[in-house]
Amino acid sequence: MPSTIGDKTYSKSIELPETEVFRNLKNAKRFAMDIGGSLTKIAYYSTVPYRKVLYNKDQKTLDSEGQEINPKYEVSQGDRLHFVKFETKYIETCLDFLQQNLVASADVMKEKKIKVTGGGAYKYADLLQEKLGLTVDKEEEMTCLIEGCNFLLKNIHDEVFIYQRHGNPEYRFPNVDPCIFPYLLVNIGSGVSIMKVEAEDRYERIGGTATGGGTFWGLGKLLTKAKGFDELLALAERGDHRKIDMLVKDIYGGDCTSLGLPGDLIASSFGKAAQAAPESIQEADIARSLLFAISNDIGQIASLYAMMHGLKKVYFGGYFLRNHPLSMHTVSFAINYWSRGQVQGLFLRHEGYLGAIGAFLKGAEECDADKYSWSENYAGSSGLQSPLPGHKLPSLPVAVNVDQLEMDRIDQGVLVYCPLLDEPASYIPDMVDLTEDCEARQYWLECFEESLDKFVSQAIKSQPHSADAPARAQKFKEKYISRLQYLKQHPCAFGNLTVRSLLDTREHCLNEVDFPDPYLQQKQMENEAALLLLSDHLAELDALPGRQKYETAATNLLAGNVFDWGAKEAAALMQIPGFGFQQALAHLQKRPWFIDHVEDWLVRLEEGPHRCAAIFVDNSGMDVILGVLPFARELLNRGTKVILCANSKPALNDVTYSELVLLLEQAALISKDLGCALEEGRLWVMDSGQASPCLDLGRITRSLADAMIANQVDLVVIEGMGRVIHTNLHAKFKCDVLKVAVIKNRWLAKRFGEQEDTFPVVFQFERKTVS
Structure with a gap:
């Protein structure tokens, strides 16, 4: 029934329950609104509790009886922005809902004001005051639109698109x-x-x-x-x-070449209507x-x-x-x-939220652009053009859809472009756009779906003492499958569809149900095993003459990269009893490799040492300990400083910054060279800002970017299939760059033209680009 406030009457719909749409309201802090004639947009900020792994160098994976020790976690807080859009005709229901679930919460809206923009800031001012008990602080609409636009352009990589009605794909980013x-x-x-x-x-x-x-x-x-x-x-x-409409050809009988006008061009809008019979x-x-x-x-x-x-x-x-x-x-x-x-x-995927974002940013210290970057949370956002399945409000008429966007604040501060990229404006991290490549899209979507059971099992195994782990793992599976099915129908829903975005979505869905690091125990076990081999491994390397030593160090770097739980074929090998480093060497493609620039690399080494190398590392265990560290040690012994760049957050069995700091301390006790370099400040670990098996050099931590400049990095080493094959194979740099990876996916290897059963190898060395 309609209700009346003052002399105005508002349409009232039925009760609006909390659903997947208004998420995390119990931890919301404040909100803002953009009320238009058709749609109302709400922006609110919340803290999101999540399980954070505590890394301890003394923590062992197994106790004396061989039983798994429960990983140590702490509850931490993340910051999230929520943007929800619904029809303005249901505004009264929505305000009732917000009053009960947001405004009435403790420590929320202390100033008793709400930022509102759009025409509704004036039209519904009385209703807002009555329903929410808050004073409306009206914000100028155009200013809010611009601030919202700036925010999205800076924080969402695939925010901008070009629309091609008859193109394939229809949306291009x-x-x-x-x-x-x-x-x-x-x-x-x-x-x-x-x-x-x-x-x-x-x-x-x-x-x-x-x-x-x-x-x-x-x-x-x-x-x-x-x-x-x-x-x-x-x-x-x-x-x-x-x-x-009257067309040019209706006047000239065809194209008007003298004026450069095509025949199908409109010469006069509604021009034929005057002569046309009304019934026609x-x-x-x-x-x-x-x-x-x-x-x-x-x-x-x-x-x-x-x-x-x-x-x-x-x-x-x-x-x-x-x-x-x-x-x-x-x-x-x-x-x-x-x-x-x-x-x-150019158009924006989340254009409808510009005003709400801008209104929210007014005075929002937690969103200070000089301190923080944000990223889209694929687990909680709707897709382009139509809401995701299940995001309709059951309390409202079936035709009413509610759209939403969620963004998580980056803990590492502002993310920036790598200063060593040759042309940042033209940098595209991803190698294949699955929105355009239909064959690749079908393969990868099916590949990720088929691998889901393995991740469900691993997630449950990672929290053996959590009674609800199986139920949460099932929720992860259901959510991720729904995303994959949706992307089959709408591949452009979240921007360019790539292997990187599919991996990121999987990580978002795992974190959504509180599985921050499913491979934690596996990584600990492999790290312990690899550290036991490190001393003999280095001794064997030291016994080789100079040129052969450098070549072997490069080969070992590649052999270490075979140990990858994210690659189906590699994971199958790693489950074979007794599979170790020597067996990994045997599975490498025989030289010459698929891309084999070893000779160019050795020639460059003979010219003298680099000043400083930044190495983007990949996996835990054999990869980082027997592959990366010995390779880095050879550079250090030549007088090159080394920055080891590791992921900020867990992803598959990738080594993280926190893990690598501890691993390096342990390796320093084994290797005198590593210990001295660490103590003298010639070797250190830095947080890359990444949370993916892939690498986006358009979003690294400002501290890492500053360190690259301050230490005059003249060599970048990128390691791993995700970081090189799926991303960055064609990236150009202002310094020398070495891209090394093992292609551990048979379908992908065949796409590159390699038919052998062994894993094709990429060892690509490029001299600095002279602009």
């Missing part, structure tokens, strides 16, 4: 320059506002037009029987504008002609402003485009045509 300014923001609401953004705090409205989404809906309502904006757009999808005109044709007329006008005006101000990046937003492919298509075509290809229309 271009590489975004790390310098996001300047750009043009074209917001298409009822009217159109055009904003030039030159810096965080420097922007201005440089133009616009009164012909916008409101014009389309207003005229559409007069000209058709459509009962809503979406219904009018659906009508336009079915129409044929050529029955209403269909409403769908009218709707499509109207859509084209308005879109062409917006595209032309936007392109003119962009060219006038010398801007190449033009972002479009507003409800006229939001989840409306035909609108995006017409605006994209128009701006491309009028700018003669100099300007391309």
Whole structure:
């Protein structure tokens, strides 16, 4: 039933229960809103408790009786931003829900104010005050839009897309320059506002037009029987504008070559309507002609402003485009045509949240851009264009969908581009875009699904004393399978679909149900076994003459990389009783390798030592202890300083920063050379900012980037299949770079043209790029 507050009446729907949509409300701290005519967006911040592994060098995997010791954990707090979108007509229900589940919570909203932007900040001010007991602090809409846009551009890698209605894929995600300014923001609401953004705090409205989404809906309502904006757009999808619009060929009989006008170009919107018999005109044709007329006008005006101000990046937003492919298509075509290809229309995956994000950021110290970076949480976000399955609110009419975005704060502070990348603006970490490569997409989606049971088993095994571990592991399986199934239908849902994003999604889903490090015990056991072999391993290496020693150290680096629980074929080998380092050497491809630059590498070593090497390490156990450390030791003995760069968080059996610090202390007791280098500050471990088996050099910790510059790093070593084969094989650097990996996936090896049963080897050395 409707209710009345003051002299205003609001529609009331049925009760809204807490579901997967409004997550973690019990730990929410504060929130902000952007209330539009059709949609209301809520942004709230919460702390998320999670299990954190405590690494202890004295902790053993097995007790004296061979029984597993329960891993030691502590409960830590993460920070998360939640953005939820729903229809404004259900605002009263939503406010009741928020009052009960958020505002009434202890220590929440201490200032008794709520930041609100959009037209609803004024229209619903009384309702907000009455329902929430909070004073509405109104924020200027355009300022919020720009701040929200800046936030997304800086923190979500695949936020920007180009829409290609007839393309394959339909959505394309271009590489975004790390310098996001300047750009043009074209917001298409009822009217159109055009904003030039030159810096965080420097922007201005440089133009616009009164012909916008409101014009389309207003005229559409007069000209058709459509009962809503979406219904009018659906009508336009079915129409044929050529029955209403006068084309160039209708005037000239074909192309007008003297003016460079193609025959299918619209010469006059609704130009044929005057001569057409009224009964021959269909409403769908009218709707499509109207859509084209308005879109062409917006595209032309936007392109003119962009060219006038010398801007190449033009972002479009507003409800006229939001989840409306035909609108995006017409605006994209128009701006491309009028700018003669100099300007391309760009869109944002989470454009609908710009205002809410901007309002929330006002005074939000926990979101200080100079201190923190954020990343999208794939386990809690909806996909592009349509919400994920299960994210409908059961309390509301079945047609009501609720969209959401979640972002986790990076504990390591601000993430930046690696300063040694040759051209950061053109850097793309991933080797294969699965949105374009259908064969690879089908293979990898099936591959990840088939491997799920192994991860469920490993997750349960990692917490043997947790009674609810099996139930949580099953939840992980269900969530991850639902993501994989969804991606089969919507491969562009979360940006470029890559092996890296599939791995990241799996890690997010594991963390979602409190499995932070399923391979912890396995890693501890393998580390202990490898440390026992290290002394003899180094002695064998020292017995070799110079050139042979360096070549063997390189081969051992590759043999160590065979020990990888993330690769199906390698995992099968590692389960064979007695499989060790010598057996791994035997499974390497015989030289010459698939990519074999060993001779180039040895020649470079003969020219003299590097100043400092940054080595991005891969797996625990044999890989880091018998592969990486002896290789690093040879560099140290030549006078090269070495930074070992390790993952910030666990992923598969990758060694983490915290683990490697302890392992290096233990190895230093075994190797005098390593001990001296560690004590003298010539060898140290740094946190890379990564939480994936892959490597995105566009997001490393600022401390690591600063250390690379301060120590004049002139050699980067990247190791591992995920870090080299799935990512970075073609990355160019300003310094020497060595990329080493073993291809442990048979399907992938065949794709590279290798048919042998042994594992193909990549040993790729590249001299620094001279720009």
